[in-house]
Amino acid sequence: HTPQELDKSKTIDALYLKPLQAAIIKNGNKAYANGETLSLMIDLKTEGIKTLQTLVKKLETYPELKNCQSLRITISGNVPDPATWSEFPSYIYFDGRPSKTYTAEQLQRINLVSANFREYTRWNGKGELTTMDRKNLQEVLQKVHAWGKPMRFWATPDFTNAWIKLSKLGVDVLNTDHVESLHDFFKKWSSTTYQNKTPHTVYQPTQQWKPGSRPKNLIIMIGDGTGLAQWYSGFTANRGQLNVFNIPTIGFSVTTSSDSYITDSAAGATAISTGSKTKNRYVGVDAVGNKLPIITYDFIKRKYRTAIISNGDVTDATPGSFYAFSPERSMSEEIAEDFLESNVDILLGGGRKSFEDRRDGINLFDALSKKGYSTSTTFNAIDTIRSSRFIILDDSAVVSKKKGRGDFLSRSLNKSVAVFSQSKLPFFIMLEGAQIDWGGHNNDMEYVVTEVLDFDQAIGEALKFVDTNKETLLLITADHETGGLSLIDGDIQNGHVHGSFSTGDHTGILVPVFAYGPGAEVFRGVHQNTELNKLLRTLFRLD
Known part of the structure; x- marks a missing residue:
């Protein structure tokens, strides 16, 4: 996020747009070969409207991306005022906030809703959430789900126990800096979880032998x-x-x-x-x-x-x-x-x-x-x-x-x-x-x-x-x-x-x-x- 960290070779074209373009062409105008939806979140750090206008000009040179029905290009960070969203192409979606009020038309342009996890809890991901923290999170999740939108939190704890607890809570999109680890964790989910639906009854031993006796059989x-x-x-x-x-x-x-x-x-x-x-x-x-x-x-x-x-x-x-x-x-x-x-x-x-x-x-x-x-x-x-x-x-x-x-x-x-x-x-x-x-x-x-x-x-x-x-x-x-x-x-x-x-x-x-x-x-x-x-x-x- 600082000028010193910038690498001129790591452009949005080189890292994201060109690889996505190649994948969409390969997959027959689909982001994934199986047709699943891919969200490309672009986090704006500079002034929203001007930055987005510049981005749109660039995206117009990638018709495969803007015409792909299974790709959701989603703007986060310095998101322009919702009143201006209609001025941008329909292939541009936005990251909403649970604290804001949106019209029905604006909700159509929201791909997901995000919030700062620390506004609701200081839980560090270990053990369990407190009753009050759980209630706070459930309330915001219910609100966002009532809009028909998936929910994401940023600034969340980022390890196994937190992933499990947040998933069980109903958080739809998990924020992570450990992309490969999170991918592997959920890829293995079906092989590492099991629910037994037919428990067997157990026998209660009665210890009938004489104390101090020797066994005959083994x-x-x-x-x-x-x-x-x-x-x-x-x-x-x-x-x-x-x-x-x-x-x-x-x-x-x-x-x-x-x-x-x-x-x-x-x-x-x-x-x-x-x-x-x-x-x-x-x-x-x-x-x-x-x-x-x-x-x-x-x-x-x-x-x-x-x-x-x-x-x-x-x-x-x-x-x-x-x-x-x-x-x-x-x-x-x-x-x-x-x-x-x-x-x-x-x-x-x-x-x-x-x-x-x-x-x-x-x-x-x-x-x-x-x-x-x-x-x-x-x-x-x-x-x-x-x-x-x-x-x-x-x-x-x-x-x-x-x-x-x-x-x-x-x-x-x-x-x-x-x-x-x-x-x-x-x-x-x-x-x-x-x-x-x-x-x-x-x-x-x-x-x-x-x-x-x-x-x-x-x-x-x-x-x-x-x-x-x-x-x-x-x-x-x-x-x-x-x-x-x-x-x-x-x-x-x-x-x-x-x-x-x-x-x-x-x-x-x-x-x-x-x-x-x-x-x-x-x-x-x-x-x-x-x-x-x-x-x-x-x-x-x-x-």
């Missing part, structure tokens, strides 16, 4: 990528209730791997399954590739029935860490081969290709059938299968929840528990909610929340069983957090949540540990992820 549920923000996003979307939040015993897990501050699922899950830190990408083996003692095998040695369930690929890092040994998590076919030797009773999830459509041409289902397993690639077979040892791998059954996956986790858990309950033998189940992690990698709030809610419904089924059985320990945790999710807005009353992701990868933040059933109290506090395994070994006398 259910581990791993919500891949689930940190506190993911849990609270589900809590918000489910109208302020989750099954997992009804569990009174909570701790936290440190998820670092042996070679990285930020773990991946292979090292994170291996720490839980073996009690040892290892390198990222390593499944069931230590940092030099030696096999580690996977807890599943220790249970099997003690005549436990075992099941591994995932609503992802059963050869992925998390489920694979409970039965396989591999220095590379992507070796899916080799991981599938390890299952042949595992003697795990039940395997449910996706990943059929690594068993049936392999590069070596071997169909592992044939070998599994010879070992006494019933096998299927159709998930609905779970309702009719009679064997106590079975494998169902159906990729169509483990699509994302938002794309129509049914209650795969709950049905799989209930079927496994029902089968194992027919025997007096103890059992171990590892169930993974795999796709919370995928939603985090995609920075997709709907994906995250719908997967959290589905996982929580399976938790509700597990809680019911623990209360009925009274000899089962339920342990719920995560291998890591994914997405660096923070919650920047929400409404518990209507299930709306707005998130912001800081990364498309994992983070190093602690993850919660929820424990319910006999022995749950030992999981209170902050533990290394490896300590979870050691506590389980002590509780179940595996050492």
Whole structure:
């Protein structure tokens, strides 16, 4: 705004008029190819009438601009008196003021209405507006909207929280000095907001087991990528209730791997399954590739029935860490081969290709059938299968929840528990909610929340069983957090949540540990992820 700041090369022609002219020609006489309206606001700093007259002369040399129906050339700043507006071409529009009175004809020439934000409030954009400030802003917005015009304020706070609050208030045009950031924020709006319209009811645990008793059975549920923000996003979307939040015993897990501050699922899950830190990408083996003692095998040695369930690929890092040994998590076919030797009773999830459509041409289902397993690639077979040892791998059954996956986790858990309950033998189940992690990698709030809610419904089924059985320990945790999710807005009353992701990868933040059933109290506090395994070994006398 000062002569010293002027750069003679940065003219209105070079910066605005010529680029607009080229765009309009390219888009077939439209400002945007899709026909949306573009407002070109020109802020006059010198005397209004003379400056505007000079501008009009220049615009007359750009017929594409003045004839474009989707371009609104709007004059702001030193706007001439409304009584003179009729003297200017009809393609010139003006920036109105809420304090002025306009005739019907003058309102036709107004493109939007603007005001100084500081005339109504001194709010700095943090927290919430005061009741009086909100009332002042709502009154001016109502007045301008009654004119049928959009409203803009200048001198507004200019960052995320302010953008959200002003948008919710009904401000139509946001002033910003951070054009690209504001553009990105609203471009991502649909993927970072979600409203859940069908909340599920939650189970109230009754804690029926005897105090001080040891558990006989174990259910581990791993919500891949689930940190506190993911849990609270589900809590918000489910109208302020989750099954997992009804569990009174909570701790936290440190998820670092042996070679990285930020773990991946292979090292994170291996720490839980073996009690040892290892390198990222390593499944069931230590940092030099030696096999580690996977807890599943220790249970099997003690005549436990075992099941591994995932609503992802059963050869992925998390489920694979409970039965396989591999220095590379992507070796899916080799991981599938390890299952042949595992003697795990039940395997449910996706990943059929690594068993049936392999590069070596071997169909592992044939070998599994010879070992006494019933096998299927159709998930609905779970309702009719009679064997106590079975494998169902159906990729169509483990699509994302938002794309129509049914209650795969709950049905799989209930079927496994029902089968194992027919025997007096103890059992171990590892169930993974795999796709919370995928939603985090995609920075997709709907994906995250719908997967959290589905996982929580399976938790509700597990809680019911623990209360009925009274000899089962339920342990719920995560291998890591994914997405660096923070919650920047929400409404518990209507299930709306707005998130912001800081990364498309994992983070190093602690993850919660929820424990319910006999022995749950030992999981209170902050533990290394490896300590979870050691506590389980002590509780179940595996050492």
